[in-house]
Amino acid sequence: MSTPPARRIVVVGGSLGGLRVTEALLAGGWDGEVVVLSDEPHVPYTRPPLSKAALADGPDLATLAFKQRPEAARATWRFGSRAVAADLAARTVTLADGGTLAYDGLVAATGVRARRLPAHIDRTSGAGHVVRTIEDCRALHAELRPGARVVVIGAGFIGCEVAATATGLGCHVTVVAVDESPMLVPLGRAVGDAVRARHERAGVAFRLGVPVASVSGTRGAYSVALSDGTVVDGDVLVQCVGSAPCAEWLEGNGLDLTDGVATDNHLRLGSNAGAVAVGDVARFPNPLFDDVPRRIEHWQTPLETARRAAATLLADLAGAGADPAPFTPLPSFWSDQYDLRLQSFGVPGIADRTEILEGDLDDQAVVGYLRDDRLVGAVLLGLPRRAAAVRKQLLATLSDPAATYAA
Amino acid sequence: MRINVDLALCQNYGQCVFAAPDVFDLDDAGELVHQASADESARADVEAAAMACPVQAITIEG
Numbered sequence: 001m002s003t004p005p006a007r008r009i010v011v012v013g014g015s016l017g018g019l020r021v022t023e024a025l026l027a028g029g030w031d032g033e034v035v036v037l038s039d040e041p042h043v044p045y046t047r048p049p050l051s052k053a054a055l056a057d058g059p060d061l062a063t064l065a066f067k068q069r070p071e072a073a074r075a076t077w078r079f080g081s082r083a084v085a086a087d088l089a090a091r092t093v094t095l096a097d098g099g100t101l102a103y104d105g106l107v108a109a110t111g112v113r114a115r116r117l118p119a120h121i122d123r124t125s126g127a128g129h130v131v132r133t134i135e136d137c138r139a140l141h142a143e144l145r146p147g148a149r150v151v152v153i154g155a156g157f158i159g160c161e162v163a164a165t166a167t168g169l170g171c172h173v174t175v176v177a178v179d180e181s182p183m184l185v186p187l188g189r190a191v192g193d194a195v196r197a198r199h200e201r202a203g204v205a206f207r208l209g210v211p212v213a214s215v216s217g218t219r220g221a222y223s224v225a226l227s228d229g230t231v232v233d234g235d236v237l238v239q240c241v242g243s244a245p246c247a248e249w250l251e252g253n254g255l256d257l258t259d260g261v262a263t264d265n266h267l268r269l270g271s272n273a274g275a276v277a278v279g280d281v282a283r284f285p286n287p288l289f290d291d292v293p294r295r296i297e298h299w300q301t302p303l304e305t306a307r308r309a310a311a312t313l314l315a316d317l318a319g320a321g322a323d324p325a326p327f328t329p330l331p332s333f334w335s336d337q338y339d340l341r342l343q344s345f346g347v348p349g350i351a352d353r354t355e356i357l358e359g360d361l362d363d364q365a366v367v368g369y370l371r372d373d374r375l376v377g378a379v380l381l382g383l384p385r386r387a388a389a390v391r392k393q394l395l396a397t398l399s400d401p402a403a404t405y406a407a
Numbered sequence: 408m409r410i411n412v413d414l415a416l417c418q419n420y421g422q423c424v425f426a427a428p429d430v431f432d433l434d435d436a437g438e439l440v441h442q443a444s445a446d447e448s449a450r451a452d453v454e455a456a457a458m459a460c461p462v463q464a465i466t467i468e469g
């Protein structure tokens with residue numbers, strides 16, 4: 001009698017989410033194989049510094065690489081290996097080189113990629129920078145010389161951080177965006193305007209509320225034409241126009257892929273046993289807020305979803321029931337712009353109004369985000385010492401419908 | 408178990424404080440303060456804090 005082949009879990013995507021789920025599976029007792037497919041050429045590393053300190057100083061993989069738990073070494077890491085398709089019924093993954101890999105369990109950890117302006121607007125055939133990988137960061141860092149005119153398209157978190165870092169390096173920065181204030185969608189007008197004022201004091205120019213009509217030119221001589229007929233010229237161009245989830249490889253399985261991959265609260269793809277998602281690509285419902293599945297592109301999400309998804313997958317593969325307790329992580333996010341530390345908890349983007357809970361927006365403040373008069377998020381501008389208490393209060397309020405916020 | 412934080416890397420993000428509030432804290436100036444060692448019973452929290460640190464500044468010895 002021959003021994004059956006070892007059972008195998010394939011993790012697609014080898015960044016933060018892929019690493020943490022691999023560790024959780026192996027620490028959680030998985031005694032089969034784990035194969036991690038990563039289309040990046042090197043070990044996983046932390047991305048938040050890529051628009052902050054690492055962009056200012058130049059990125060160094062040795063410093064940015066994650067410290068891994070010893071279990072992670074038991075997995076087989078295949079770098080430079082991209083999945084192009086998966087068949088959830090046959091339990092196989094197809095690789096870009098044409099090979100296929102059979103699995104017992106599957107984890108989707110493919111995150112997001114940086115979006116670029118569509119080709120009818122971007123006439124540079126893809127010139128200019130984006131900031132998602134260490135290579136992106138290195139290339140942009142090399143061009144941020146004192147005196148360089150930098151045009152940042154997009155005023156979200158990454159656009160604002162790039163603007164602040166470039167200004168700190170002595171560049172002349174203009175931020176162009178269709179939104180009327182920075183970080184409008186996630187944080188709303190009041191906080192956006194307060195952050196804008198700080199950027200302006202540091203010397204950043206804004207052209208907001210006007211869509212980009214076209215981008216042309218080459219390195220050292222870009223022209224960004226706005227729909228009101230004005231033109232912004234620059235030496236360096238950075239496109240920070242959001243992200244697109246990497247979920248195309250899951251097509252053809254009847255999954256909802258409208259924005260990332262929709263999962264149940266156990267993080268199963270659709271409701272397929274034996275296949276789960278983690279991190280930026282996962283769109284999951286969080287009963288802390290409502291039953292609407294959302295993607296949360298925050299650094300803590302891969303950690304929290306990895307723990308949950310690993311437990312679900314191990315239970316499914318053992319034919320056991322998944323943890324019946326609901327999965328209710330509190331989203332949390334930070335951003336650094338100049339000496340300002342922004343910290344966000346909950347989902348401020350779903351609120352219908354804001355309220356200053358403490359302090360003053362021109363200085364330091366805690367801002368509450370309410371939907372139907374219930375607190376769904378809190379943002380701190382400065383006041384780092386208050387973060388732990390605000391977070392705890394928000395969590396208590398969200399968990400108990402009868403509670404009200406008391407600072 | 409000994410806890411080391413590379414203060415040259417630490418950006419005072421406070422993510423470790425949320426994970427292990429008994430071991431890590433931010434002072435009035437918003438700078439990280441932490442205990443040099445912790446009891447074995449705190450290991451899970453301290454490991455969670457090390458993982459939660461966005462700049463990988465925390466190392467655990469022993």
Ligand SMILES: Cc1cc2nc3c(=O)[nH]c(=O)nc-3n(C[C@H](O)[C@H](O)[C@H](O)COP(=O)(O)OP(=O)(O)OC[C@H]3O[C@@H](n4cnc5c(N)ncnc54)[C@H](O)[C@@H]3O)c2cc1C
Binds near residue numbers: 038082132298299
């Ligand atoms: C510049 C920048 C600044 C940030 N700053 C902050 C911050 O201040 N605070 C915060 O909370 N969060 C921040 N974030 C967000 C945070 O980094 C992400 O939430 C986190 O990286 C998500 O991890 P992930 O593993 O889910 O996805 P990713 O990190 O996107 O990893 C997905 C991996 O899968 C690979 N992949 C994709 N498709 C395939 C495929 N078909 N086959 C094989 N591999 C594939 C990708 O190459 C990548 O390596 C920032 C992100 C960036 C880019």
Ligand code: SF4
Binds near residue numbers: 416419421
């Ligand atoms: S999480 Fe890391 S960077 Fe943040 S305060 Fe703790 S040690 Fe410092």
